[in-house]
Amino acid sequence: MNLVNKTQEGLLSDPTPFVEYLTLELKQDKYEVKTISAILNEFSKISKSIGQKDTTAIMQITIGFSSKGWSSLFPNKPMPEELHPFIELRSEDRHFPSTPGDIFIMVKSMRMDLNYQAAKYILSTFKPIANAIQDIQGYKYLDDRDFIDFVDGTENPKSIERSEAVIIDYGPYLGGSYLIVQQYFDKQEKWDSLTTEYQEGVIGRTKMDDIEIAENKKKPYAHNVKSKVEIDGVEIKMLRQNRPFGNAMEHGTMFIGFAKAASVIETSLKQMIESGEKGHHDKLLDFVTAKTGTLYFIPPQKFLDEMSV
Numbered sequence: 059m060n061l062v063n064k065t066q067e068g069l070l071s072d073p074t075p076f077v078e079y080l081t082l083e084l085k086q087d088k089y090e091v092k093t094i095s096a097i098l099n100e101f102s103k104i105s106k107s108i109g110q111k112d113t114t115a116i117m118q119i120t121i122g123f124s125s126k127g128w129s130s131l132f133p134n135k136p137m138p139e140e141l142h143p144f145i146e147l148r149s150e151d152r153h154f155p156s157t158p159g160d161i162f163i164m165v166k167s168m169r170m171d172l173n174y175q176a177a178k179y180i181l182s183t184f185k186p187i188a189n190a191i192q193d194i195q196g197y198k199y200l201d202d203r204d205f206i207d208f209v210d211g212t213e214n215p216k217s218i219e220r221s222e223a224v225i226i227d228y229g230p231y232l233g234g235s236y237l238i239v240q241q242y243f244d245k246q247e248k249w250d251s252l253t254t255e256y257q258e259g260v261i262g263r264t265k266m267d268d269i270e271i272a273e274n275k276k277k278p279y280a281h282n283v284k285s286k287v288e289i290d291g292v293e294i295k296m297l298r299q300n301r302p303f304g305n306a307m308e309h310g311t312m313f314i315g316f317a318k319a320a321s322v323i324e325t326s327l328k329q330m331i332e333s334g335e336k337g338h339h340d341k342l343l344d345f346v347t348a349k350t351g352t353l354y355f356i357p358p359q360k361f362l363d364e365m366s367v
């Protein structure tokens with residue numbers, strides 16, 4: 059079955075040079091179906107109308123809903139199986155907070171100015187029912203590096219492996235996906251005070267050439283050891299569309315992780331924050347701080363089409 063044409067198109071594509079992430083909060087707990095349908099219909103036209111100003115910008119807009127957003131907007135549609143409030147995690151001085159967000163919209167394209175225009179129209183389209191609580195502009199830094207200066211995204215699954223990792227392949231929401239969003243701020247000075255060799259131990263890859271460190275030489279606290287999810291020795295992939303955000307004073311990484319089961323990303327987070335049997339948490343967490351955390355469901359394109367009239 060071709061699942062690719064059942065998804066929202068921004069789900070499977072690589073991160074673009076510019077991205078805008080909007081988080082919206084609903085004003086009420088209940089709306090009339092016709093109000094929601096009219097707004098979704100208006101929303102569905104935005105990427106086309108702004109995108110046609112420059113088709114080489116390849117604008118793609120992806121929308122997702124948290125469990126609270128879903129029950130307010132679509133009370134008559136069954137709640138997707140794994141959609142629930144983001145599970146807050148704490149271990150020693152490390153914390154993954156659970157923060158508000160009913161609707162999440164990701165605007166990707168080659169142009170920051172067009173993303174801005176689209177974001178502006180999206181916010182005014184949703185204004186009757188929701189307020190923006192966060193608007194973050196991310197961008198490509200050098201060769202897809204975060205501001206900790208390591209290439210991010212290398213081990214992402216490609217082609218068929220990607221769609222198999224990300225797209226729900228059964229049931230009423232076939233073509234959908236789950237997304238966890240976390241905004242991380244860098245402790246840049248602390249990070250910069252480390253030697254390159256130590257930083258490479260923290261990430262589990264070389265800095266300059268982005269080569270994976272051999273398994274028998276990897277530190278047990280390496281990010282790529284602690285974040286990797288395996289069941290019975292088989293690796294279960296997710297797709298990360300992370301982008302750095304901010305300026306020289308204050309910056310970090312938007313973690314944007316998609317998977318066909320929310321539990322894959324939740325397991326990864328738990329492994330990272332907890333010391334586990336071997337007594338090591340993910341050392342990257344000593345150099346970044348998570349400020350937000352929300353779980354969303356990315357409905358299949360067909361669901362959005364049917365809901366918008």
Ligand code: HEM
Nearest residue numbers: 204208209210211212213242282285286311313326327346
């Ligand atoms: C500040 C936040 C983060 C930064 C800067 C960051 C950065 C990186 C970098 C540089 C890599 C190595 C290159 C690559 O394969 O992409 C990586 C790999 C990875 N990250 Fe993160 N990451 C962050 C948060 C997270 C979170 C929250 C998760 C999971 C919930 C995660 C999951 C992964 C996974 C699964 C890999 C691939 C591991 C492998 O198979 O080698 N990352 N990350």
